[in-house]
Amino acid sequence: MDREPLDRPVTLAVVEDTPVVLEGIRSWVAADPGRRVEIVASGNTVDSVLDGAGAHADVLLLDLELDNGVNSLPRIPELVAAGRRVVVYSVHEDDATVMAVLQAGASTFIAKNETKEHCVDTIVAVARDRPYVPPVMAGALVAADGQTSRPMLSAREREALLLWFQGMNKQSVALRMGISEATVKQYIERARVKYASTGRAAPTKTTLLARAIQDGLITADDIIEYQSLAADHHTRD
Amino acid sequence: MTASETSVRRNYSLGARRAAVSIVAAWHLGFDLVGTVGTWEDYRFPWLAGLAWVLYAAIAVVAAVALLRELPLRFTVWPYAAGALAVSAMVMAACEPGDVVNAADWGWGSVGWLAMVLFWDRPTWLRDLSLFLLANVVVTLAGLALAGTLDPRSLSKFLVVSVGAITLQAGASAGGHALDLAARWAVENSNRTAGAEAARKAADQVHADRLARYAEVRSAVAPVLNLLAGGADPADPDVRHESAVGAARLRRLIAETDDAPDPLLHTLRACAFDVERRGVVVLFLTAGTVPPLPLEVRRALVEAPIEGMARARRQARVTLVATPREVIVSVLTDAPSLPSADGSRAANVATRVEAENGGSQLWIESRWTAP
Numbered sequence: 001m002d003r004e005p006l007d008r009p010v011t012l013a014v015v016e017d018t019p020v021v022l023e024g025i026r027s028w029v030a031a032d033p034g035r036r037v038e039i040v041a042s043g044n045t046v047d048s049v050l051d052g053a054g055a056h057a058d059v060l061l062l063d064l065e066l067d068n069g070v071n072s073l074p075r076i077p078e079l080v081a082a083g084r085r086v087v088v089y090s091v092h093e094d095d096a097t098v099m100a101v102l103q104a105g106a107s108t109f110i111a112k113n114e115t116k117e118h119c120v121d122t123i124v125a126v127a128r129d130r131p132y133v134p135p136v137m138a139g140a141l142v143a144a145d146g147q148t149s150r151p152m153l154s155a156r157e158r159e160a161l162l163l164w165f166q167g168m169n170k171q172s173v174a175l176r177m178g179i180s181e182a183t184v185k186q187y188i189e190r191a192r193v194k195y196a197s198t199g200r201a202a203p204t205k206t207t208l209l210a211r212a213i214q215d216g217l218i219t220a221d222d223i224i225e226y227q228s229l230a231a232d233h234h235t236r237d
Numbered sequence: 238m239t240a241s242e243t244s245v246r247r248n249y250s251l252g253a254r255r256a257a258v259s260i261v262a263a264w265h266l267g268f269d270l271v272g273t274v275g276t277w278e279d280y281r282f283p284w285l286a287g288l289a290w291v292l293y294a295a296i297a298v299v300a301a302v303a304l305l306r307e308l309p310l311r312f313t314v315w316p317y318a319a320g321a322l323a324v325s326a327m328v329m330a331a332c333e334p335g336d337v338v339n340a341a342d343w344g345w346g347s348v349g350w351l352a353m354v355l356f357w358d359r360p361t362w363l364r365d366l367s368l369f370l371l372a373n374v375v376v377t378l379a380g381l382a383l384a385g386t387l388d389p390r391s392l393s394k395f396l397v398v399s400v401g402a403i404t405l406q407a408g409a410s411a412g413g414h415a416l417d418l419a420a421r422w423a424v425e426n427s428n429r430t431a432g433a434e435a436a437r438k439a440a441d442q443v444h445a446d447r448l449a450r451y452a453e454v455r456s457a458v459a460p461v462l463n464l465l466a467g468g469a470d471p472a473d474p475d476v477r478h479e480s481a482v483g484a485a486r487l488r489r490l491i492a493e494t495d496d497a498p499d500p501l502l503h504t505l506r507a508c509a510f511d512v513e514r515r516g517v518v519v520l521f522l523t524a525g526t527v528p529p530l531p532l533e534v535r536r537a538l539v540e541a542p543i544e545g546m547a548r549a550r551r552q553a554r555v556t557l558v559a560t561p562r563e564v565i566v567s568v569l570t571d572a573p574s575l576p577s578a579d580g581s582r583a584a585n586v587a588t589r590v591e592a593e594n595g596g597s598q599l600w601i602e603s604r605w606t607a608p
């Protein structure tokens with residue numbers, strides 16, 4: 001977990017039309033000891049949220065399936081292109097949905113079953129353009145990587161993602177792999193960065209990659225390699 | 238009908254057809270040709286007799302080709318049948334009046350062979366052939382009348398030759414068709430035998446499967462039933478867990494033979510569902526598509542995870558990650574422990590059972606790797 005002090009709370013806009021889910025998000029945000037996130041806007045539709053108080057929120061938390069039958073997936077590219085950091089959450093946690101959301105340019109994906117544990121950490125990481133991989137997304141990355149003929153993930157990265165998906169905490173993963181917790185975090189985040197170069201280009205992806213280099217997560221040379229692998233993935237799609 | 242049965246029938250059928258064509262060829266060359274050439278000087282119109290021979294030969298060739306290739310005749314069979322009758326009349330007309338039904342008049346006795354080949358493939362061959370032979374008798378009698386030789390001697394000769402020819406021609410035709418029929422019977426018989434044999438094998442297989450399933454069911458529930466029979470308290474948590482484990486095994490046995498698009502997922506889901514009904518919170522997460530796996534691999538993959546699920550007290554996180562070359566099933570649960578697995582083994586499936594979170598949890602992972 002990132003304990004770097006914040007000069008101000010991260011501002012969050014939530015697009016959610018089920019009151020009880022919104023209440024849940026509010027309570028998780030309120031329960032965060034560091035009070036790192038502040039909800040500045042919420043509403044039933046993307047437009048109603050962004051036209052009002054959410055216009056300048058750091059992060060947009062978007063429910064993939066709104067009750068009125070609207071699927072938010074097609075809206076993601078334009079939001080991301082406009083420079084918004086989008087975190088998508090959904091009850092559909094299959095790998096196809098996760099990968100479609102990532103390909104559309106969203107910063108990250110959280111399954112509804114893991115929102116409680118990972119919601120605040122994800123939002124804070126995304127606000128700083130840092131990768132955050134909740135367990136369900138880790139599973140989707142392993143499955144997606146295993147389906148290609150030129151995998152992008154190393155065996156150690158795969159193993160870390162897999163154990164994380166299976167429900168272990170990072171300390172357990174570290175213990176089992178005989179490495180430090182920081183290295184586990186690095187493996188998992190690096191996997192996300194590698195997959196940031198797939199899908200459509202977006203300002204948030206560029207900042208994610210830039211931040212990853214700055215943090216020493218990857219080197220500039222790696223980027224070129226990932227991009228060539230990503231291009232390879234695209235030609236197959 | 239199978240390919241080999243079809244070929245048996247075809248061989249018999251083709252044999253009969255070839256025999257019929259050979260008879261016609263031999264007759265036309267050995268008898269008709271000899272008759273025509275040998276009595277050439279005696280004909281009133283030798284060229285007409287020669288023309289009739291050629292017409293007969295032409296019809297015979299067309300009919301033989303159609304018969305051997307099993308193709309229908311162009312313009313149906315009737316113009317050819319009429320042609321054959323014309324041959325009979327032409328030869329008669331070519332003869333001197335006194336020679337009708339004599340050796341020179343070969344046509345009326347031999348066109349029946351032509352008719353045999355022409356009508357061979359028709360379902361109504363017997364009726365058609367009879368009609369033709371009758372028509373030929375009428376034509377011949379008319380020939381005799383026109384020649385003015387309806388005397389007892391000619392008539393008796395006509396009757397003898399007619400009866401002989403008709404008997405031979407109808408007999409040969411009937412024989413050929415009987416061969417065809419016998420072949421069909423043989424094939425039907427062999428089909429029945431093969432069918433009975435297949436049914437017996439299937440029944441044996443079903444019986445063997447049933448015995449195997451019975452043995453599995455027995456091993457799934459016998460321990461807990463023995464415990465209960467021995468006076469164990471059903472309220473005892475250990476006994477309740479044994480019962481839950483037995484129920485999960487039964488569930489797996491039932492689910493793994495269901496016809497589901499993804500049998501592995503189906504089995505795991507069915508077991509998770511049962512565990513949930515016991516009040517355990519199950520989080521079931523999957524990623525990727527499971528490749529087709531043989532039953533023993535599936536069984537080895539799910540056995541330990543299902544035991545783990547069945548022993549869960551309050552919660553279990555079940556995950557499945559599948560790629561074309563690897564399938565990993567895992568359960569992270571608060572189950573106290575797992576008895577050493579002694580059950581299903583399969584090549585390329587590795588199972589790990591380890592304590593997790595300082596012993597408060599149990600982590601079970603089964604991994605299949607493509608060979």
